[in-house]
Amino acid sequence: MDLVLDNLDLLRQGLWLTVQLSLLGFAGAFVVGVVLAACRVGPVGPLRRAATVFTEAMRNVPLVVLLYLVYFGLPKVDLLFSPFQSGLIGMSLYSGAYMAETIRSGINSVATGQAEAARSLGLTFLQVLGLVILPQALRTVVQPIGNLFSAHVKNTAIAATIGAFELTYVANQIGEAEAEAITLLVAAGIGYVLMLLPTGWLFSVLERRLVVHR
């Protein structure tokens, strides 16, 4: 117990970095996901294929490998990122690929008549997508995006492997002496639950507000 109390400040710093990685990374993932999904449902062949290849690659590579590539690999071509930045980049791309799949399944659930009607009104592809399809598609995938977020929050721990000073890293460092391993594991777990519970609640509120039952 003492070990946790003595290092409360460090743990708080770690938690703060985890929060940043979670929120910024997920925002990045959302942008990546929307762009990839738009490419995949769009009429432009090369973009569709490029987005498909990219998504499949991201979904099949372990996140650690991706982070290693960004943090240890890219400096070889003079692209230097801090562990935090590398984590942000890697996680945005990784979660972005899953986000794209989720959004795409939402897009597929929107009745085709919607797109046809919008197009016969003379809207361009981007207008059809942005004004008609996406607003409806995103409503149907609120819950999946919520699940994605909790997976994303847990994945931020992996930034510890490249030395980002986040909660898991801090807990592991403090717990170097085995004696208080259990207390530290519990403390770190509480940190993650502190993030997951309110956001889980937020997403279920959003779900209730936004989902249109048909």
Next chain:
Amino acid sequence: MTAPVIADELGPRGRRRVQLATAVAVAVIAGLLAVAFMRLFTKGQFSATRWKPFTELDTIRALWLALVNTLKVAAVAGALAAVFGGALALARLSLTAPVRWVATALIELLRAYPLLLLIFFMPKFLKLAGLDVEPFWPLAIALMLYNGAILAEIFRAGILSLDRGQREASLSLGLSYWQTMGLVLVPQAVRRMLPAIVSQLITLLKDTALGTAIFYDELLRRADGLGNQFGNNLQMYVVVGMVYVAVNYALSRVARRLEVRQRRRFGAAGIAVAGVEDLTAVEAGADAEVPAR
């Protein structure tokens, strides 16, 4: 389902626009690739010394053995997780309330923890328990705990998704609770959930790379070591990344095929899940009310 859903039959103007966009897209993609290529080239990342190790038998053998280590821990952890997950699922569906509570708490707890946190602490726990073992076991146990909890939810969703008539019919034929479970419900549930189970096992295989954090000698760690030795980290990570993609892609093909077969055989029965990241379908099934007992 790679067909574009938003632009199907285009008019002449639409086609022109698409052609223009295609040309621009090709130019942009080619430009990006060229920039990346030049960057790699000027930094000497294409030089023969950096790629030569991949043609040497020793390197290939080292990577192969590391891949075997990866597959070994994935297989052991996968098998353990299936057993553990099955037990948890049965416990969560148990008729005895306290058993149900314990299982529910355990599943929720394990699912709330980041896997890496479990992997970091497992060696410490084992050491506390007086077991000083190779990193293989802490890694396998951490993977078993985490994936077991997720597999338990998949199994449970599968059992709950079955028509209640199945259970009622077998009970009224005089089968006991365990006979009903073992002979009627579980086989159907597993078959229905096979695609989801395989997807989860793929996720497990991906997650074995985290073993590198506790110095288990798997693919990523070996690549790291070799990369430092030859001074070609970038190439090593890229190659290892492609190995993962190849293995996982092959496995996910299997999952897809199972799913298609499932659909054909049982209507729209199979539930597709591509890993923890989209467990929604499963959860939607599991959150349906517990059937009357």
